[in-house]
Amino acid sequence: MPTSQEQITEAIKSYYAQELKSNQDLKTNACCATESLPVYIREVLKSIHPEVTSRFYGCGSPIPNAIENKVVLDLGCGTGRDSFIFSKLVGENGHVIGIDMTPAQIAIAIKYADYHRNKFGYRCSNTTFHEGYIEDLSTINIEDNSIDLVTSNCVLNLCYDKQKAFKEIFRVLKPGGELYFSDVFCSRRIPENLQRDPILRGECLGGALYIEDFRRLLAKLGCYDYRVVSNVRIQINNEDIESKVGDIEFFSITMRAFNIELEDRCENYGQVAWYLGGIEETPNQFMLDDHHIFEKGRPMLVCSNTARMLSQSRFSRFFKVQGKETKHFGLFECGSSLSSDSQTAPSPCC
Ligand SMILES: C[S@@+](CC[C@H](N)C(=O)[O-])C[C@H]1O[C@@H](n2cnc3c(N)ncnc32)[C@H](O)[C@@H]1O
Structure with missing residues (x-):
């Protein structure tokens, strides 16, 4: 051995x-x-x-x-x-x-x-x-x-x-x-x-x-x-x-x-994101992770970490992100993950 x-x-x-x-x-x-x-x-x-x-x-x-x-x-x-x-x-x-x-x-x-x-x-x-x-x-x-x-x-x-x-x-x-x-x-x-x-x-x-x-x-x-x-x-x-x-x-x-500065918890600044379409392989929806699936044109309330991921990465030209981190509404309330096994491998995002 x-x-x-x-x-x-x-x-x-x-x-x-x-x-x-x-x-x-x-x-x-x-x-x-x-x-x-x-x-x-x-x-x-x-x-x-x-x-x-x-x-x-x-x-x-x-x-x-x-x-x-x-x-x-x-x-x-x-x-x-x-x-x-x-x-x-x-x-x-x-x-x-x-x-x-x-x-x-x-x-x-x-x-x-x-x-x-x-x-x-x-x-x-x-x-x-x-x-x-x-x-x-x-x-x-x-x-x-x-x-x-x-x-x-x-x-x-x-x-x-x-x-x-x-x-x-x-x-x-x-x-x-x-x-x-x-x-x-x-x-x-x-x-x-x-x-x-x-x-x-x-x-x-x-x-x-x-x-x-x-x-x-x-x-x-x-x-x-x-x-x-x-x-x-x-x-x-x-x-x-x-x-x-x-x-x-x-x-x-x-x-x-x-490689974006993010916080350890998801914070709520009332920000909203829209997938504008334009990614050839996935024109109608965009999957950021197992519980963030953006339908083209449909506004979605997002936490500040998600807003940063969408607006400070190569995805920025495919998204409209509205709202700045000015007025804080407390911790972001997230839905649970869609992944059936996720209880054993939680993402730090809600
Ligand atoms: C399970 S194989 C996967 C190979 C390839 N990604 C694929 O999907 O076929 C793991 C590979 O990682 C390489 N590897 C493991 N540790 C490494 C290290 N510290 N630096 C560079 N290569 C490494 C091994 O040589 C091996 O080729």
């Missing part, structure tokens, strides 16, 4: 380089995205090379709307399935940077970069792949405030230093930029022996983030309000592993957080 952080990291690399040759070799359902994809993403997926898709180990679909021309950073991109989907969605004037610590994984992404450039009809490739660690993005020259969207699919649970990783994310995000990611979260803190178990770790269970520790971690970095977009209970479907983890429940959660 590996004990030091270095040994755990080497064991993870070996899991993705040697143990797994395709997603058929996974021992649980943790790193298998079960979310149904929107049609426009399914269309792009048809262009992705089968060697790339066969080694897709994501647990969700962290692909947000309105990303044309944007700079995207895919943390732990693996063989690049999501990076290549982003490559198509940001268009030739956008750019996608993928980083992964496992040489065998990133080598496949690099191998197929030109294949996808050609598929998408681009003159120059808009993807760049690097071998490296999320915990230190300066080694691949990612500058402060340089990224529009940081994404990641089933990776941050594997990081040897999660605090460092999230600190790096907020360092590189532009003001108003977004972190939109899917990962494995759990209902209880994982005992140390299970964290070190190479199979549990490799399968994205051993390092899963206990949701309350995740909330604390983000708050330490000044991020007080993140939003849950989807939350699905993971069925492990492996008796040995189920008996090891006992009563710990695991969830695949897709969430978003913005």
Whole structure:
């Protein structure tokens, strides 16, 4: 059993380089995205090379709307399935940077970069792949405030230093930029022996983030309000592993957080927001999170955090937000989340 952080990291690399040759070799359902994809993403997926898709180990679909021309950073991109989907969605004037610590994984992404450039009809490739660690993005020259969207699919649970990783994310995000990611979260803190178990770790269970520790971690970095977009209970479907983890429940959660100054509670200033339409993939409604779904043209009372997310991010041109933070009406009264599992993974927003 590996004990030091270095040994755990080497064991993870070996899991993705040697143990797994395709997603058929996974021992649980943790790193298998079960979310149904929107049609426009399914269309792009048809262009992705089968060697790339066969080694897709994501647990969700962290692909947000309105990303044309944007700079995207895919943390732990693996063989690049999501990076290549982003490559198509940001268009030739956008750019996608993928980083992964496992040489065998990133080598496949690099191998197929030109294949996808050609598929998408681009003159120059808009993807760049690097071998490296999320915990230190300066080694691949990612500058402060340089990224529009940081994404990641089933990776941050594997990081040897999660605090460092999230600190790096907020360092590189532009003001108003977004972190939109899917990962494995759990209902209880994982005992140390299970964290070190190479199979549990490799399968994205051993390092899963206990949701309350995740909330604390983000708050330490000044991020007080993140939003849950989807939350699905993971069925492990492996008796040995189920008996090891006992009563710990695991969830695949897709969430978003913005590099915007927000408060730790939702405050009511009587602000109202309208979705004006205009996002090509979702012209009639816009889903900010699992309990904020804006119908085009329909006014919705919002808290000041939501108003800031809509007016200080790339979504500002698609929204009208009325009212300033001048007259305060107390704490915002929110409806409950629509997600059935949300009692185990509450968003800090009401
Ligand atoms: C479960 S796989 C997911 C890969 C990819 N996102 C996908 O959806 O196919 C996890 C990936 O994260 C990478 N990884 C884990 N910890 C990392 C770290 N600290 N820095 C960079 N990459 C890391 C692994 O090498 C592996 O390729």
